Amino acid sequence: MTRAAQVVVDTMEVDFIDVNLGCPIDLVVQKGEGCAVMGRLGRLEQIVYGLSSVMDIPLTVKMRTGLFEGKNIAHTLLPKVRDWGVSMATVHGRSREQRYTKLADWNYIRSCVDAARPMQIFGNGDVLSYLDYNNAMNQSGADGCMIARGALIKPWLFTEIKEQRHWDISASERLEIIKEYVNYGLEHWGSDQQGVASTRRFLLEWLSFVYRYIPVGILEHVPQRINEKPPHYFGRNDLETLLASPNCADWIKISEMFLGPVPTGFTFLPKHRANAYQ
Numbered sequence: 574m575t576r577a578a579q580v581v582v583d584t585m586e587v588d589f590i591d592v593n594l595g596c597p598i599d600l601v602v603q604k605g606e607g608c609a610v611m612g613r614l615g616r617l618e619q620i621v622y623g624l625s626s627v628m629d630i631p632l633t634v635k636m637r638t639g640l641f642e643g644k645n646i647a648h649t650l651l652p653k654v655r656d657w658g659v660s661m662a663t664v665h666g667r668s669r670e671q672r673y674t675k676l677a678d679w680n681y682i683r684s685c686v687d688a689a690r691p692m693q694i695f696g697n698g699d700v701l702s703y704l705d706y707n708n709a710m711n712q713s714g715a716d717g718c719m720i721a722r723g724a725l726i727k728p729w730l731f732t733e734i735k736e737q738r739h740w741d742i743s744a745s746e747r748l749e750i751i752k753e754y755v756n757y758g759l760e761h762w763g764s765d766q767q768g769v770a771s772t773r774r775f776l777l778e779w780l781s782f783v784y785r786y787i788p789v790g791i792l793e794h795v796p797q798r799i800n801e802k803p804p805h806y807f808g809r810n811d812l813e814t815l816l817a818s819p820n821c822a823d824w825i826k827i828s829e830m831f832l833g834p835v836p837t838g839f840t841f842l843p844k845h846r847a848n849a850y851q
Contacts, residue, residue: 575623582628589660590628592620594636597669608669611650612640618657625658635663635697635719638681642670645681651689662689663719666698673722676800682713695719701726702796703734723799725782739796741789744813754779755831773828773835780824781843784817 578590594617596607603609610617624632634654639646647664654662664685666677677698686694696715700706701723709718723730728750733740758772787797791806808814815823821841829835 574620575627578624579627582630587630589631589633590624591633591635592624594634595663595665597637597672602669608637608640611636611646611669614650614653617650617654621654621657621659631660632658633661633663634659635665637665638668638678640669642668644668645684648681648685648688651685651692651694655689655692659692661693661695661716663695663697666696679709679712682715686714686716693717697721699723699799701730701799702739703730703737704796705799706734707737722782725779726785726799739789744788744808744810744816747783747786747816748812751776751780751783751827752831769832773832774841776828776832777821777824777841778843778845780827781821781845784819784824787817788813 574592581587581590594608594610596602598607601607601609605613605616610620621632621634636647636650645668651662651664662685664682666679666682667673667675677696679696679698682694682696682698686696693716695717696709696713697719698709700709700718700720705723706718706720709715720730727733727742729740729742755772755776758775759768762768762771785803787803787806788808789795789797791809797803803817805819806814806817808817815827818824821843825835825839825841
């Protein structure tokens, strides 16, 4: 990792490098990576000291509360990584064992904020509305908030937070956001066969989050909660209903609006089903 950081610093212009200690996926953890590093203090110290020695930009880390439910250790690790050279840390309010189930513990994040001072701490978990954001920040006293699934489900969430309002965005406006995403993909990967395939793959993965959004105008109770599984519903028009479909075939149909027909025999199943449904 030290050599990789050296290459990044020497060849790219980046604002900071973040070490992800929060990934709970079995394949990653079994290799001693992601969350597994939280349980290997010596290895974590080597990583932080090694990276710090070759970097002239901030080093940050993201971690979970711990490896096992009910056995939080983040508050004990944060003062150590602070002293080793980490500039800022993000705490996801769940353990590795919890994955994305149950609610994020923003009260525990407050304990981490207190333990890590004067290092800045960002909190993470379950923010899907400006009210969620306000409550999380007030509850935790964190210096900032990292948003992941919430931003995938509704990319306009940051506008809602900035303007402190619920946005009943139309289906056509949402489709324009998808179109913009596709254009970014084609710009990055190219518009040849391989570029279209890469863009489609990432688009379909994203659409596996997009369908979870329930429009404000048809919600029985506002705001929507990220841990509440969206029921099947009919939208206010055919496009809104299509965007709400949990069916992979409909996601493929949406991709064909922008990228043309899929190859014969094409199939898709999302690889990441991150949810906190109760």
